[in-house]
Amino acid sequence: GAGVSQSPSNKVTEKGKDVELRCDPISGHTALYWYRQSLGQGLEFLIYFQGNSAPDKSGLPSDRFSAERTGGSVSTLTIQRTQQEDSAVYLCASSKQASMGTDTQYFGPGTRLTVL
Amino acid sequence: DQQVKQNSPSLSVQEGRISILNCDYTNSMFDYFLWYKKYPAEGPTFLISISSIKDKNEDGRFTVFLNKSAKHLSLHIVPSQPGDSAVYFCAASGGCTSYGKLTFGQGTILTVHP
Numbered sequence: 001g002a003g004v005s006q007s008p009s010n011k012v013t014e015k016g017k018d019v020e021l022r023c024d025p026i027s028g029h030t031a032l033y034w035y036r037q038s039l040g041q042g043l044e045f046l047i048y049f050q051g052n053s054a055p056d057k058s059g060l061p062s063d064r065f066s067a068e069r070t071g072g073s074v075s076t077l078t079i080q081r082t083q084q085e086d087s088a089v090y091l092c093a094s095s096k097q098a099s100m101g102t103d104t105q106y107f108g109p110g111t112r113l114t115v116l
Numbered sequence: 117d118q119q120v121k122q123n124s125p126s127l128s129v130q131e132g133r134i135s136i137l138n139c140d141y142t143n144s145m146f147d148y149f150l151w152y153k154k155y156p157a158e159g160p161t162f163l164i165s166i167s168s169i170k171d172k173n174e175d176g177r178f179t180v181f182l183n184k185s186a187k188h189l190s191l192h193i194v195p196s197q198p199g200d201s202a203v204y205f206c207a208a209s210g211g212c213t214s215y216g217k218l219t220f221g222q223g224t225i226l227t228v229h230p
């Protein structure tokens with residue numbers, strides 16, 4: 001079956017512009033996560049969605065970052081007024097459910113964002 | 117505050133020998149630990165995991181050891197193969213509010229020489 005897909009694979013933008021990154025999780029997976037990996041760093045948790053529950057936004061670095069998940073499937077991560085420090089690889093992952101914390105998270109290939 | 121640390125940025129090993137990747141954590145609430153492998157331009161792929169109620173888990177050439185008292189885990193790959201060359205990330209989750217949210221280490225670049 002299809003894995004997690006993300007688009008675009010690469011995005012170059014100018015400082016101050018808004019960007020939208022998209023994630024299509026594995027069909028049937030109710031939990032969806034966003035992480036980012038800055039250069040030379042590990043993956044950093046941003047936000048997670050579980051079914052119809054309120055998302056856990058505790059990892060979002062600023063109010064310029066927001067995410068939504070429509071219909072319990074596709075998710076969009078939006079960064080407003082991008083800054084150079086936002087440059088990173090943004091990774092999406094999905095799992096069957098998050099309640100037990102042990103379901104394997106399957107990652108997409110990521111979106112490499114470069115802010116000039 | 118780095119709760120999961122991989123202190124070795126890189127490791128070089130000869131094909132057929134053992135690779136040992138190490139990881140330390142500070143949060144005593146972590147109760148589930150994982151290793152992910154990442155090739156360039158791809159997302160991380162799950163390799164092996166271990167629950168805090170165990171001290172060892174084995175899957176083929178891969179074994180993860182957990183030392184809770186030392187807050188340390190390690191991944192052993194035996195025998196190492198050139199195709200194992202990748203970045204390896206240690207990750208942890210746990211606590212009543214974690215809901216599977218993973219905290220990752222910085223990664224270790226493993227190079228296996230033929």
